[in-house]
Amino acid sequence: MAETLLKLTGITKEFPGVLALNKVQLDIKEAEVLALVGENGAGKSTLIKILTGALGGWSGEILWKGKPLKVNHPWEAQQAGISTIYQELTLCPDITVAENVFLGREPKKHGAIDWAKMNAMTAEVLEKLDVHVAPTEKVGRLTVATQQLIEIARALTMNAQLIIMDEPTSSLSEHEVSTLMRIVKDLKANGISVLYISHKFNEIFEISDRISVLRDGEYIGSVNTEDAKLDDVLVMMVGRTVNIRFKERTNKIGDVIFAVENLTTAGAFEDLSFELHEGEILGVSGLVGAGRTEMARAIFGIDKSDSGAITIGGKKLPMPRSPKEALKLGIGFLPEDRKEEGLVLLMSVQENSTLTALAKNRHNTVIHSKQERSLVEEYVKKLTIKTPSIEQLTRNLSGGNQQKVVIAKWLASESKILIFDEPTRGIDVGAKAEIYDLMNELVAQGYGIIMISSELPEVIGMSDRILVMHEGRSAGIFEKDAVTPEEIMSYATGADRN
Amino acid sequence: EEPAAQPAATPAAEDKDTSSEEPKASDDAQKSAADREPYKIGIVVKQMGAPYFDYAAEGAKKAAKDYNAEIISYTGPSSEDVNQEITFIEDLITQGADAILVSTADSTAIIPTINKAMEAGVAVFTFDIDSPDSDRLFCVTAGNSEESGAAIGESLVKLVEEKGQVALLTGGLGSETLNRRLDAIKGVLSKYPDIEVVATEACDDNFEKCVSQVENLIQTYPDLKAVAGVSSVNPPAAAMAIQSANKTGQIMSIGIGMPSQCSEYIDAGVIPELTLWDPGVMGYDAVAAAVNYMDTGKLPQNNEDYGEYGGKLIVEDNGTVGYIPSIIFTKENVHDYDF
Amino acid sequence: MKKEVAAKTQRSAGQSFKRALINTPELTIVIFIFLISIFIGIQSDSFFSGTNLLNISKQIAVNGIISVGMMLAIIAKGVDLSVGSMVGLICVIAGSFIKMGLPAWAVLLICLAAGAVCGGINGILIVRLKVKPIIVTLATMNIFRGITYVYSGGKWTTNLPKDFLFFGNGVVPACILVLVLILFTMIMKYTQFGRHVYAIGSNEDSAKLAGIRVDKTKVMVFMASGILTGLAAMIFIGRTGAIQPTAGAGYEMDAIGAAVLGGVSFLGGKGTVYGTILGAILMGLILNGMTLLKISANYQGLITGLIIILALLLDTARAIYQERGKGQ
Amino acid sequence: MKASKNTKKAGILSRMGYELALVAFLLVWFLFMGIMKPSFLTLNNIVTVLTRISEVAIIAVGMTVVIIAGGFDLSVGTVMAIVPVVIGICYGNGIPFGLAVVLGVLAAVVIGIINGILIAKARFQPIIGTLATMTALRSIIYVLTEGKPVSTFPKGYDQLAHGSFLGIPIPILILIAVIVLFQWIMKSTKYGRFIYSTGGNPKATNIAGISVDRITILVYVVSAVLSALAGIIFSSRLISASPDAGTNTAFDVVTAVLMGGTSINGGQGNILGTMLGILILNFIINGFNLLGINAYWQMIFMGVVLLLAIGYDAKRRSGFAISSLFRRKNSDA
């Protein structure tokens, strides 16, 4: 029976209008991997932020090795021996990888920062994570995924006794995830505890010793992983049984509503061509950095592409030169990063949902608030968006509900061709299931969806056909029943070539 | 302005010839002043923080003491801005000032406001800078911008012995006063074909910028003989530049300036001549004139004498403008003045 | 054969230069300065004379030093609008000590201390009130200037002892500027403070979560800005030989101009000391050139504005190239 | 997520709270001044002040729009100066007055477009872009006027500023019209919505199919045109267009806008708040003048008032207490 390393009791935190945490308790033993699960908005991240001193104005007690721990500021938690990988990327884009890894802990040689040493140490830890970027590269130029790995590198170099990981794999794909799993096991072996938050149960069951569950800001309970069954955990989480198996779609697939030809942007992707049918979900799979996002951004006219053309409703057209054009053509785009590109966080659910609709029709400049309200109310009901009111700022919604608002925004624009980039990134099982149902419903109504995803099960479970990308090129388009996950991986990694 | 119409008219106070007996006149003013409430007088100037006006205000306060009046406010914008001047005047009217003394940044833009004040029964006197087309009662000045400019022009001509390169310096390019002075200088110089005005630089009343500009002028025009400045920042700044370039004796700096700010350079001979007048006296006489008007309904007569500090006022322009003497400051007299 | 190799190396040299040009904002301004210098030099023979270059060095010192402080504030995603008023306040404070007959070095220390205090006040207000620097310093800009007037009654102090002119004369301003350049280049590269300023400007929340003492660093930034302003004030006194309450009016804009021309970004996290000083040099050149090229005062502002726009357009072009190049 | 019952109320209150506080402050000030100086509360004084501030208030409306859209416009004062100069000179050279006015406003539109393009397309930092245009424009004014005030305006031009309708001075009426119009645009039209979202998150706005560049250019044009309007009223009030007009306007206006609770990072704020800021600042100045407090002290008080207001706003947002100014440890509550 190992010593208790950390013990939280009676943690309560209220945000204006939201009781985020209500007398929550939690305890972690030494050399233990504790998984913390809960729906979006359950309060996991809030709990973490309190524990690491990133958030104030709460009540309750934190015992660290039996002694009360005072944390007013993140650096105090660090000094105590707690290092954290937050849910949001916490890197500074304008400084180098090495600096980010050692931010605040820069190695010094007589007073001055020792760059040589810092870069060397960084290279070392990146090697361990097999990330292949120069320590002197500016972080802003790296992909979201690589940035996530650098966060992990930072946490590892702090040689802490407790490492907290809040959804570390949300933007990673299979390959990196497996590396991370290995690392967590090593940590445990070296007597280091890990608090692991994730919505991906395969990971949780692979590495965790115990699972603690939060629901609506309340502590529900803990179970030992070996004698826990997924469905039980889900019930604890959601309070009801959820069916996370992918449903068979029966709707018939119509004719081509959208096609891309020879889309190329030097350095990002090359000669991509594919068709999208009415009522079809076209999955796009590939390793991180394969250029899927860039492809999507190019199709939607956000980034300029070097060459290529699209066909909509039988008409062949040049690539849209701006999202405005794409919108007019009836294309919708749910971006990878909802906080950065999906939502205006300072605006309410209502204002966000109708933005595209307003942008689309050039007539009636005046907003009829009644119409708007009823429209939004309708979507809130249809998409079961959990929000106190439609005036609530989207900033204050949890991940899943934010994502639903973004989807509502595109449904309101009446775009029939939807590009979803990582639609379920960081979204809990319940919400995931709802979003899958929603996508099924949409295709049933004749929408066509291009779904970029790094989660293989999702791709296989949801898609009718799958476009696999490798280093910016198409490695082939497959009928979903014609390929196995292993084959997709080998195409994605380019293993098939050699 | 009935009194102004007939300058010869004798004060109601007593039936003596004014020109001979002014001291008594002002004694008399003070006598009648003793048994009344002190007048509330507000002073609005072009620019707060200019020592020139601070001295004028000191003179005004002195007069207020001697003539039983009260300076209820002395204020102005931090940089020349007629709009803010208007604000101050409007608020002085509300405040119930008996008289307002204005030195305006824009003699046309100020007109409606001055007239408004007069209609409201406030006695408006301009000082330093006049607004002749307004209904203001009277102006106390050392000479309008043209005259002060001309004065600088003359001494410039004299100092460069009617030939050679000279440069002109000014504060803000939009300042009416300064622009008029500049034009006046150019007017004078234009009569002397051998004098070449090589440049006119504006420093926005930024002393350091002015130093830099003069440094650059010295570089650009090796034969430069003199720089003349129309803003009181210019002469000392120019002198500073000349001195640090070791051009003392070769290049002169002259213009409008405060003796206290320039004495060191006058002593050093960088500034042979400085043109100004005593702002204190100007402020003093303006207040005195205002108080007397309110006591006696009479505007100043020619040679009106405001005592030992105030001195005599030369009244011209059919009785609407009173002039205090301009002073040329040189090695000899600069230390006799404390402003 | 040989020729081929030569050509190759040449091309690669050209390409590496192109890459440098695209990736370092400072380089565009260097070229810009170079071109302008050539232009002025051709028009006016006195431009390249030693005295003139010395003059320019004197004329950029004050702005250059203040700009470095401004650079710090802007890199930290703030701005310090109060520097101009600070110059005035520090000058009058120094003035009253000069009147007491304190030696120059003592007054210098007082200037630096006064700057540190003013800057400290800015910093504390910013972190404690949790208000954007632009707002706090907009307020203190008024407060400092007001205090300056009240304290000095608008009066000047002149006839300063000659040893105060030392700071504004000959090569001294240039030397001080170079010292500041070296010192702060070192600070920005080799101290935690320097690096953390970049981190905070780059993403304050991340910096905080990463464990940086953000508030402490911010206060230090504005203190540094104040101290540099104090140093600049001492040079100002040396150059003008007079203490005026109006000193420094509008200098905040000159400093911002220099910093931005030098490649410092208001989005925070980007900028270099030498870039900033290059910016100040460019502005100095413009002022100097206006007179040397005999440009009428009325047109000077127009030309200044156009040159600034031109310089920034060049930088935008550079930035766009850089992004195009991003994929490769 | 537990939504505690009073969410909506809390939301509205926190949105209204600050404006209410400003109103309260204004009332207290009126009370205080009324006791100190009865002349302060006279209709005459209040009307005088309101008339006086209408110009800067009109400009402030434009500045608010620009700042909400995530921008900043230093050139307002210069536009306010150059437009009447253009009009006066045109009219002075025999161009019919109506046409002269059109040309003046056209000039403003062009300036706005230039600002907008420099910032939207050429990606200038707003503060530096508008600083450059400001410098250039002021110099153009000097070139046009040789530094002398322009006073070639037709008879009765002054009626615009000095005349009144139903006893209300025309400038005040114009101001009210402008406020109503822009309050409506910002709250009830899609362009208002787009302006807020552009300031709040340009990337997301762009991806939502809204041309962020166009919105940006639009707001600078709005700001320039309103500055032009202010300039016209101003020149009619003085029957003269002075080349140095509006040298301090930009900072005064920004002070009022920030005091009104508009966030300098864009995406948040409103015109009514700005108007309260304008009223507070100007009635404080008016009060100080009546109390005979000189310009030096006024500067100091202004700064302090701004700090207090914004500090209070920040407290409201993030629940800090004055005491935290002196507390050693910092918490992020």
Ligand SMILES: Nc1ncnc2c1ncn2[C@@H]1O[C@H](COP(=O)(O)OP(=O)(O)OP(=O)(O)O)[C@@H](O)[C@H]1O
């Ligand atoms: N700054 C804030 N202001 C108001 N409410 C907030 C704020 N941050 C979080 N909340 C609310 O607190 C609750 C908990 O949020 P939290 O981010 O901890 O959920 P979570 O469990 O991390 O969800 P996810 O799995 O999506 O990360 C949510 O209802 C959220 O809306």
Ligand SMILES: Nc1ncnc2c1ncn2[C@@H]1O[C@H](COP(=O)(O)OP(=O)(O)OP(=O)(O)O)[C@@H](O)[C@H]1O
């Ligand atoms: N939000 C974004 N804005 C700008 N560029 C982006 C963004 N997201 C990705 N990119 C760029 O697209 C390229 C591929 O990045 P990314 O990793 O997103 O590819 P991907 O195939 O979409 O992988 P994943 O989506 O799983 O991260 C990278 O160069 C990255 O800089």
Ligand SMILES: [Mg+2]
């Ligand atoms: Mg979370």
Ligand SMILES: [Mg+2]
């Ligand atoms: Mg992606």
